[in-house]
Amino acid sequence: MSWALYRNVLRLGRMGALSWALTLMVWASLVIWIFPTINEAGAMEDYVNAMPEAVQAAIGVSTPEDMAMIFRDGGFTLAGYVNTEYLTWLPLLLGVYAVVYCGGLVSKEAERGTLDTLLSQPLKRSSFLLSKFAGFATLVIAAMLLSFLSILIGSSFIDGEIDVLNLVAIHGVGVLLVLAIAGYSTLASCLFLDPGKSLAVAGLATALSFFANIAGLGVSGLGWVKNLSLFHYYDSLQVIAAGNVNWTGVVVYAAVLAGTLTASWAIFRRKDLAG
Amino acid sequence: MDNAIETLGLTKLYGQARGIQNLDLQVRQGEVFGFLGPNGAGKTTTIRLLLNLLQPAHGSATIMGMDVVTRSVEVRRVCGVVSGEPAFFDSLSGRAHLAMMQSYHAKGGPRSEELAERLGFDLDRPVRSYSHGNKQKLAIIQALSHQPQLLILDEPTGGLDPLVQREFYKILAEEKARGVTVFFSSHILSEVERICDRVGIIREGELVALLDVNDLHKQQIRHMEVTLSRDVDVSEFQLEGVEIVHCEGHHIELKVSGGVGALLQHLAAIPVEDIVFPEASLEDTFTEFYAGRGGDE
Numbered sequence: 001m002s003w004a005l006y007r008n009v010l011r012l013g014r015m016g017a018l019s020w021a022l023t024l025m026v027w028a029s030l031v032i033w034i035f036p037t038i039n040e041a042g043a044m045e046d047y048v049n050a051m052p053e054a055v056q057a058a059i060g061v062s063t064p065e066d067m068a069m070i071f072r073d074g075g076f077t078l079a080g081y082v083n084t085e086y087l088t089w090l091p092l093l094l095g096v097y098a099v100v101y102c103g104g105l106v107s108k109e110a111e112r113g114t115l116d117t118l119l120s121q122p123l124k125r126s127s128f129l130l131s132k133f134a135g136f137a138t139l140v141i142a143a144m145l146l147s148f149l150s151i152l153i154g155s156s157f158i159d160g161e162i163d164v165l166n167l168v169a170i171h172g173v174g175v176l177l178v179l180a181i182a183g184y185s186t187l188a189s190c191l192f193l194d195p196g197k198s199l200a201v202a203g204l205a206t207a208l209s210f211f212a213n214i215a216g217l218g219v220s221g222l223g224w225v226k227n228l229s230l231f232h233y234y235d236s237l238q239v240i241a242a243g244n245v246n247w248t249g250v251v252v253y254a255a256v257l258a259g260t261l262t263a264s265w266a267i268f269r270r271k272d273l274a275g
Numbered sequence: 276m277d278n279a280i281e282t283l284g285l286t287k288l289y290g291q292a293r294g295i296q297n298l299d300l301q302v303r304q305g306e307v308f309g310f311l312g313p314n315g316a317g318k319t320t321t322i323r324l325l326l327n328l329l330q331p332a333h334g335s336a337t338i339m340g341m342d343v344v345t346r347s348v349e350v351r352r353v354c355g356v357v358s359g360e361p362a363f364f365d366s367l368s369g370r371a372h373l374a375m376m377q378s379y380h381a382k383g384g385p386r387s388e389e390l391a392e393r394l395g396f397d398l399d400r401p402v403r404s405y406s407h408g409n410k411q412k413l414a415i416i417q418a419l420s421h422q423p424q425l426l427i428l429d430e431p432t433g434g435l436d437p438l439v440q441r442e443f444y445k446i447l448a449e450e451k452a453r454g455v456t457v458f459f460s461s462h463i464l465s466e467v468e469r470i471c472d473r474v475g476i477i478r479e480g481e482l483v484a485l486l487d488v489n490d491l492h493k494q495q496i497r498h499m500e501v502t503l504s505r506d507v508d509v510s511e512f513q514l515e516g517v518e519i520v521h522c523e524g525h526h527i528e529l530k531v532s533g534g535v536g537a538l539l540q541h542l543a544a545i546p547v548e549d550i551v552f553p554e555a556s557l558e559d560t561f562t563e564f565y566a567g568r569g570g571d572e
Contacts, residue, residue, distance in 0.1 A: 003378075004378035008364065008367075008375055012364070112362055113358075113361070113362025114362045114364060116358055117358070117361065117362050117363065117376070119326070119327075119328060119351075120328075120354075120356040120358065121351060121380070122348045122349070122352040122379050122380065123351075124348055270330055272329045272330055273328040273329065
């Protein structure tokens with residue numbers, strides 16, 4: 001681990017991370033702010049029931065049990081509403097950040113020539129990878145922390161309850177999902193030293209994963225497809241509304257993260273850097 | 276004497292295209308070794324193999340007795356590198372960039388100020404504001420500031436003005452006096468002649484010659500165009516080391532090898548209007564080597 005490189009990652013990435021974090025904070029705060037107005041409008045349960053199954057699946061409503069967790073006494077529960085409008089989409093948004101950052105983790109440095117500059121110093125390739133990834137992970141955790149605080153503080157001003165531990169848990173699972181996306185994006189960056197290719201591959205993998213989950217939940221006959229999607233194991237409604245963490249998902253995310261980072265190192269350590 | 280750099284059958288292939296092939300090279304400790312070749316000859320490939328940025332297909336290389344693949348981090352600890360196209364972190368200042376690079380070495384730092392002053396370089400501006408020449412200066416400072424045992428320089432004077440180039444050569448001479456080995460890659464003959472002890476010439480991935488710099492000078496071919504104020508008498512140019520290429524009216528073109536003293540003395544005695552005498556062309560020198568070794572052109 002190179003602490004100098006790690007600090008440089010944080011220094012160079014702070015504005016990008018701040019932009020993402022501010023976006024999350026504004027979005028979360030807006031969602032919380034309009035919750036009372038949405039609930040007063042009424043008929044939201046009928047509205048959601050009328051949606052196509054695929055759309056219901058996209059917002060985290062797949063079963064009658066899900067509906068029971070989202071709606072109570074004719075209106076949204078705060079946890080259900082925050083899940084539908086925010087938590088369901090949170091890892092996708094930060095997943096885009098992971099694709100853009102980690103899809104170019106190695107390839108953008110190679111394109112700029114700074115990879116040569118760094119690896120002409122007594123710096124192991126494994127230290128380079130670890131320091132860069134650790135820097136990104138720190139930025140993601142910081143963004144998730146701000147998201148958590150936005151919901152926690154925002155919900156204290158309105159009539160509604162969100163269990164704090166459940167909120168911690170879903171953000172923790174969200175971090176793992178985003179880091180799993182970052183893991184395979186890093187792998188793409190090591191495989192293709194061309195940022196155009198690595199970002200395209202990482203982006204495509206993420207899009208396919210997301211839509212596989214929707215297709216598997218909403219399209220009959222394609223139920224098996226959802227098991228191939230990382231987003232399937234996120235299950236934010238179960239966590240935020242009932243505190244049921246999908247531990248299989250946690251293991252899957254940890255395995256994908258460990259596997260892709262190991263593969264990244266195995267490929268990068270012998271990769272020709274043509275310059 | 277131990278060798279600072281030693282390669283044995285070092286080979287790198289790029290599919291059908293040749294990178295370098297069966298390179299056997301020894302660079303003695305403390306010498307300034309010039310690695311000469313045209314663009315695409317394999318100079319940069321060789322350097323990248325030594326730094327473990329590329330993996331060899333066959334063969335091996337050591338620096339200070341350490342294998343460049345299995346002990347690559349230790350190798351790079353003793354090296355200072357100026358790459359052919361230096362790159363930096365644009366948002367950092369020169370000083371901050373150097374601090375980050377120097378954090379990987381146990382030594383370094385104080386020399387940066389001295390070198391920056393000698394090269395006329397402002398450390399406190401952001402890298403993105405530096406011209407090409409200033410970036411080259413930053414690369415030189417980066418390579419030297421941790422007091423390496425071996426300098427690997429890939430065309431280090433590109434973009435430097437003549438005054439700075441002169442200062443750079445002085446710095447290299449001081450490094451040599453300290454016992455530092457210099458591996459100097461270039462396509463500029465005059466530069467290599469000026470500062471190197473020995474020269475290796477690479478062409479199309481193969482080492483075609485290894486010789487002292489004095490022998491290189493003797494082997495050089497230079498073209499000269501002379502314009503007289505009267506018609507040329509070709510018998511006047513039947514001198515050793517001089518070959519007549521073309522003669523017409525007042526104008527004569529010559530190929531000159533070795534020393535030019537006798538020719539210049541002769542020219543001083545005849546009515547010369549103009550002389551065009553460019554630096555030796557690398558390609559012409561290679562042609563001479565290649566033809567001399569029985570190769571085809």
